[in-house]
Amino acid sequence: MAKKQQQPKLDANGERKQRSQAGEAWHRMKKDRGAMLGLVVVSIIILVALLANVLLDYDEDVIGMHTKERLQSPNAKHLLGTDEYGRDILFRILYGARYSLSVGLVAVAIALTIGVTLGAIAGYNGGAVEEVIMRFTDIFSSVPNMLMALVVVSALGQSMLNLMIAIGVTSVPQFVRITRATVLTVRNQEYVESARAIGLSTPKIIVSHILPNSLSPIIVQTTLRVASAIISASSLSFLGLGIPAPNPEWGSMLSGGRKFIRDYPYMTLYPGLAIMITVLSLNLLGDGLRDALDPKLKN
Amino acid sequence: MSDNNNEVLRVEDLTVYYELEEETVKAVNDISFTLDRGETIGLVGETGAGKTTTALALLRLVPDPPGVIKSGKITVCGNDMLEVPVQKLEEIRGKDIAMIFQDPMTSLNPVFTVGEQIAESIEIHEKLGKHEAYEKALDMLEMVGIPRERGAEYPHQFSGGMKQRVVIAIALACQPQLLIADEPTTALDVTIQAQVLDLIKNLKDRQGTSVIMITHDLGIVAETCDKVAVMYAGRIIETGTLDDVFNYTLHPYTEGLFNSLPNINDRKAELKPIHGLMPDPTNLPPGCAFEPRCEYACEACKTQLPELVNFSGTHKAACLRYAEEGFHIARGKKHE
Amino acid sequence: MSKTMIEVQNLTKYFKTPKGMLHAVDGVNFTIDEGKTLGVVGESGCGKSTTGRCILRLIEPTDGKVFFEGQDVTAMSSRQLHDMRQKMQIIFQDPFSSLDPRKTVAQTIQEPMIEFKIVPKDQLHAKTRELMDMVGLAGRLINTYPHELDGGRRQRIGVARAISLNPKFIVCDEPVSALDVSIQAQILNLLKELQRDLGLTYMFITHDLSVVNHFSDDIAVMYLGQLVEKAPAEELFANPIHPYTQALLSAIPIPEVGGPKRERILLKGEITSPVNLPDECRFAKRCNYSCEACRQSDPKLVEIVPGHFVACHRMNEFINH
Numbered sequence: 001m002a003k004k005q006q007q008p009k010l011d012a013n014g015e016r017k018q019r020s021q022a023g024e025a026w027h028r029m030k031k032d033r034g035a036m037l038g039l040v041v042v043s044i045i046i047l048v049a050l051l052a053n054v055l056l057d058y059d060e061d062v063i064g065m066h067t068k069e070r071l072q073s074p075n076a077k078h079l080l081g082t083d084e085y086g087r088d089i090l091f092r093i094l095y096g097a098r099y100s101l102s103v104g105l106v107a108v109a110i111a112l113t114i115g116v117t118l119g120a121i122a123g124y125n126g127g128a129v130e131e132v133i134m135r136f137t138d139i140f141s142s143v144p145n146m147l148m149a150l151v152v153v154s155a156l157g158q159s160m161l162n163l164m165i166a167i168g169v170t171s172v173p174q175f176v177r178i179t180r181a182t183v184l185t186v187r188n189q190e191y192v193e194s195a196r197a198i199g200l201s202t203p204k205i206i207v208s209h210i211l212p213n214s215l216s217p218i219i220v221q222t223t224l225r226v227a228s229a230i231i232s233a234s235s236l237s238f239l240g241l242g243i244p245a246p247n248p249e250w251g252s253m254l255s256g257g258r259k260f261i262r263d264y265p266y267m268t269l270y271p272g273l274a275i276m277i278t279v280l281s282l283n284l285l286g287d288g289l290r291d292a293l294d295p296k297l298k299n
Numbered sequence: 300m301s302d303n304n305n306e307v308l309r310v311e312d313l314t315v316y317y318e319l320e321e322e323t324v325k326a327v328n329d330i331s332f333t334l335d336r337g338e339t340i341g342l343v344g345e346t347g348a349g350k351t352t353t354a355l356a357l358l359r360l361v362p363d364p365p366g367v368i369k370s371g372k373i374t375v376c377g378n379d380m381l382e383v384p385v386q387k388l389e390e391i392r393g394k395d396i397a398m399i400f401q402d403p404m405t406s407l408n409p410v411f412t413v414g415e416q417i418a419e420s421i422e423i424h425e426k427l428g429k430h431e432a433y434e435k436a437l438d439m440l441e442m443v444g445i446p447r448e449r450g451a452e453y454p455h456q457f458s459g460g461m462k463q464r465v466v467i468a469i470a471l472a473c474q475p476q477l478l479i480a481d482e483p484t485t486a487l488d489v490t491i492q493a494q495v496l497d498l499i500k501n502l503k504d505r506q507g508t509s510v511i512m513i514t515h516d517l518g519i520v521a522e523t524c525d526k527v528a529v530m531y532a533g534r535i536i537e538t539g540t541l542d543d544v545f546n547y548t549l550h551p552y553t554e555g556l557f558n559s560l561p562n563i564n565d566r567k568a569e570l571k572p573i574h575g576l577m578p579d580p581t582n583l584p585p586g587c588a589f590e591p592r593c594e595y596a597c598e599a600c601k602t603q604l605p606e607l608v609n610f611s612g613t614h615k616a617a618c619l620r621y622a623e624e625g626f627h628i629a630r631g632k633k634h635e
Numbered sequence: 636m637s638k639t640m641i642e643v644q645n646l647t648k649y650f651k652t653p654k655g656m657l658h659a660v661d662g663v664n665f666t667i668d669e670g671k672t673l674g675v676v677g678e679s680g681c682g683k684s685t686t687g688r689c690i691l692r693l694i695e696p697t698d699g700k701v702f703f704e705g706q707d708v709t710a711m712s713s714r715q716l717h718d719m720r721q722k723m724q725i726i727f728q729d730p731f732s733s734l735d736p737r738k739t740v741a742q743t744i745q746e747p748m749i750e751f752k753i754v755p756k757d758q759l760h761a762k763t764r765e766l767m768d769m770v771g772l773a774g775r776l777i778n779t780y781p782h783e784l785d786g787g788r789r790q791r792i793g794v795a796r797a798i799s800l801n802p803k804f805i806v807c808d809e810p811v812s813a814l815d816v817s818i819q820a821q822i823l824n825l826l827k828e829l830q831r832d833l834g835l836t837y838m839f840i841t842h843d844l845s846v847v848n849h850f851s852d853d854i855a856v857m858y859l860g861q862l863v864e865k866a867p868a869e870e871l872f873a874n875p876i877h878p879y880t881q882a883l884l885s886a887i888p889i890p891e892v893g894g895p896k897r898e899r900i901l902l903k904g905e906i907t908s909p910v911n912l913p914d915e916c917r918f919a920k921r922c923n924y925s926c927e928a929c930r931q932s933d934p935k936l937v938e939i940v941p942g943h944f945v946a947c948h949r950m951n952e953f954i955n956h
C-alpha cells in the first residue's frame with residue numbers, strides 16, 4: 001500500500017503542531033458534504049427548539065384557538081396554513097421541535113447510560129456476568145419495540161416522561177450489544193496488554209485505553225438512535241399514546257390532520273416533512289461521524 | 300522476438316498507477332521482463348515496491364478503479380492480455396496462468412469442501428463432468444501430499460501449511476503454463492515453508508511450469524529461482540541470472556538488501572541497514588528513486604533517471620555511477 | 636562468572652479449552668545471565684510467546700517459578716508486581732496493534748514515565764525528546780499519531796516506551812518479523828546498541844533462525860511447549876543434536892549462490908495439537924529417527940557438554956556423528 005507522506009506544519013521547536021483527536025475528526029468530516037449538511041440542519045433544528053418558547057407565545061400562538069382562521073391553506077399570514085382550530089401550522093411545527101428533540105435526546109440518554117454500562121461490564125469481564133447480561137438483552141430484544149413501548153406507556157400512564165422512558169428502555173439492547181462488541185475487540189488488542197505491562201491498573205486501562213477506543217461506534221449509534229427515537233415518539237403520539245393534545249407533537253399533528261387529508265393535505269404533509277428532514281439529517285450526521293471518527297481511514 | 304516458441308510471458312514497458320482523488324500512486328513504472336518455459340523468476344523487493352501490483356496486472360486483476368494500466372504490453376502464451384475480450388480472459392486465467400496468494404487462510408472459501416473447490420476450477424476449464432472433475436481434484440490433492448479422503452473436509456479442518464497445499468492444488472489443477480506465487484510461504488513456519496517450496500519445485504520440474512516467485516526473502520530466491528528481478532519504487536533496478544545478481548551484484552540497493560541480512564555463517568558480522576525509507580510512490584523524485592538512501596549517490600543521480608544498462612548478456616542494472624570508468628560497489632565480483 | 640538475571644524453573648502454563656487441556660508451556664527451565672541475550676526459537680504454537688508473557692506475569696503461569704535477580708516474581712503481590720514492572724519490559728511483534736491509535740507518540744512514550752513518576756512533570760517533554768533521539772525518531776514526530784507512521788517508526792516508539800522506565804530486562808516478542816528487511820536491520824542494530832549502552836538483558840523470541848543467530852548469545856529451541864535444546868549460539872549452529880534443531884537449521888533458506896550444496900532435512904507432517912498430550916516424545920510423530928523408546932516416554936533435558944542441553948532419547952547416537 002501507498003504510504004502517505006506527511007507535510008506537517010511545524011512549530012518553533014520543529015515539532016508538528018498537536019492536533020487533538022476531535023480536531024482530526026473534524027478535519028475529516030469537513031470534507032464530507034452529506035455530513036456537513038446534516039450537521040447544519042440539525043443545528044438549525046436545535047436552535048429553533050431552544051428559541052421557540054422565547055419567540056412564540058405558547059398560549060396564544062401554539063394552542064390558542066382562532067376559529068375564524070380555521071382550515072386556511074398556506075398564505076402570506078400563515079405560511080404553512082392553519083388547522084381545524086385555526087392554529088398556525090408553522091408555529092406548531094417550530095414549537096413541536098422542542099418535544100421531538102427532547103424525547104429523542106432524553107430517551108437515548110437513558111438507553112446510553114444503561115446500555116453502555118451493561119455492555120462494558122459484559123465485554124470486559126466475560127464469563128458468567130456476560131452470559132447473564134447478554135441473555136437478558138436477548139430476551140428483551142425479542143419483544144417488538146413498538147409493543148414494548150406500548151406496554152410501558154399503558155402501564156405507567158400517558159405523559160412525556162413515560163414516553164421517554166418507554167422509548168429509552170426499548171433502545172437499551174442495541175447499546176448493550178454494540179458496546180460489548182467493541183469492548184471485546186479492544187480488550188484483546190496488544191496495546192491493552194502493553195498498558196498492563198507498564199503496570200496500569202484495570203480502571204486506568206478501561207478509562208484511558210478501552211473507552212476512548214470504543215467510543216466512536218457508540219457515538220455513531222447514539223446519533224442514529226436519536227433519529228429512530230423521534231420516529232417512535234411520533235408513532236406513539238400518532239396512536240394517541242404519546243404526548244397528549246393539545247401539545248404540538250409532530251406525530252399527533254400528523255394524526256390530527258389525518259381526518260382532513262383529502263381536502264387539506266398540507267396539515268399532514270408539513271409535520272411529516274419535519275419528521276423526515278430531522279431524521280434524515282441525523283442519519284447523514286451519524287454516517288459522517290462514522291467515517292470521520294475512524295483514525296485508520298486515510299485523510 | 301515473439302518467434303521464441305519457449306517464451307511463456309513477455310512484459311513490455313508496463314506502467315500501472317492507482318489514480319486516487321487527490322493523488323496518483325505510481326505503483327509500477329515502465330518494467331519489462333520475459334520468462335521461458337520451465338523457468339522461475341524471482342521478483343524481489345520490499346513492501347510497496349510494486350511486486351504484487353505487477354502480478355495482478357499480469358492477470359488483469361488490478362482493482363479498477365482506482366488502478367489503471369497506463370501503458371505496456373503483456374503477452375501470456377501468445378495472448379495479448381490487455382486486448383483479449385473478457386470471456387477469453389476468464390479462460391486464460393486458471394488455464395494458462397494461475398496465482399497463489401500470500402494468505403492461505405483467506406483464499407479458500409469456508410463453505411465448500413476443499414475437494415469441491417479444486418473440482419470447480421477443473422470443471423470450468425477442462426469441461427469435465429462433475430464426477431470426473433471431483434476425481435481429478437482428489438488426484439491433485441494426492442499430488443500435493445494430502446490423502447484423498449481429506450477432499451471431503453472443509454478448510455477450517457486444515458492447518459496453515461495444508462491450506463497452502465490446497466491453494467497450490469487449485470492453482471495447478473488445470474496445469475497452467477505460468478504460476479504466480481505471491482509470497483507463498485510468508486505466513487508459514489520454517490519447516491513447513493521448506494515442505495511447500497520443495498513441493499512447488501517438484502511440480503515445476505514435473506509439469507514444466509514457469510513460475511514467478513514474488514518474495515522479499517533472498518534466501519528463497521537463491522533456493523528456487525533461475526532469474527531475479529529486483530524492484531524498487533515500482534521499477535526493476537537490477538535483473539539477471541541468479542549468479543549475476545548474487546555474485547556479481549551491481550546495484551547499490553541490491554547490495555543494501557544483502558547487507559541488511561544477518562549472515563548465518565558469520566554471526567559477529569555487523570548488519571549494515573539501508574538508512575531512511577522507500578520514497579512516497581505518489582511523489583517520486585525526478586532522478587533515481589534510491590538516490591536519497593544511496594551511499595554512492597552523486598549530483599547527477601538527483602536529476603537523471605537511470606536506465607537499465609546491459610553489463611553482460613544476461614545482467615542489467617540501472618545505476619548512473621557505472622558511467623564512470625572503474626566504478627563498482629563494494630559487493631560482488633566484476634564481470635570480466 | 637556473570638550474575639544470573641532471570642531464572643525460570645519448571646514454568647508451566649495450561650489453557651482450558653473445550654477439547655481438553657492445552658499444554659502451551661510444559662515444564663520449561665532456563666537461566667539468562669545479566670547483559671546477555673537468550674534467543675527463543677520455534678514454530679507458531681510452540682509456546683515461546685506464552686513463556687515470555689508468563690515471565691512478566693502478563694499471563695499467570697499454572698505452575699513453576701520465575702526469579703528476577705533472586706526474587707520470586709511468581710510469588711509477588713500485585714503491589715510488588717507493579718513495582719517490578721519498572722524493571723521488566725516487553726516489546727511487541729505487531730507495531731500496528733501494540734500502539735493505542737488514539738494516543739500521540741508523546742502520550743505513548745510518556746505513559747509509563749507518568750505511571751512511575753520517573754521524571755518531574757516539567758521535564759517530561761525533554762525526556763521524551765531524549766528517548767526519541769535514542770531510538771532514532773525525529774523530534775518533529777512527537778505529536779503524530781501511529782497511523783501516520785510506517786512500521787519501522789512505530790516499532791521505534793514501542794522500543795522508546797519500553798526503555799523509558801530504565802528496565803534491566805526486556806522480552807522482545809518477534810520485534811522485527813513484521814518489518815521489511817532493510818528496516819528489520821535498522822531495528823536489530825538499535826536493539827543491540829541499546830543493549831550495549833544500557834546493559835540490557837534480552838529474551839529474544841523469534842521464528843527467524845538467521846536473526847536469532849546474529850542476535851543471541853544463547854539459543855533455546857522450543858517444540859510443543861518444551862525446551863528440546865539449548866546451547867550457546869555458535870555451539871548450536873555448529874553442532875545441533877536434536878533432530879528437530881537439525882531440521883530447523885537445514886530449512887533456513889540461505890541467500891547465497893554457488894556455495895556448497897546443503898542437505899535439507901524435510902520433516903513429515905506438521906506440528907501436532909498441544910491438547911491432551913500423551914506421555915511420549917512430542918516430536919516422535921514427525922521425527923525421522925523415532926524409535927520404540929520415543930513412544931514410551933518423554934525425554935528429559937540433559938546437559939551433554941557444559942552449557943549445551945538436549946532432550947532426546949537417541950542423542951548419544953547423534954553426538955558421536
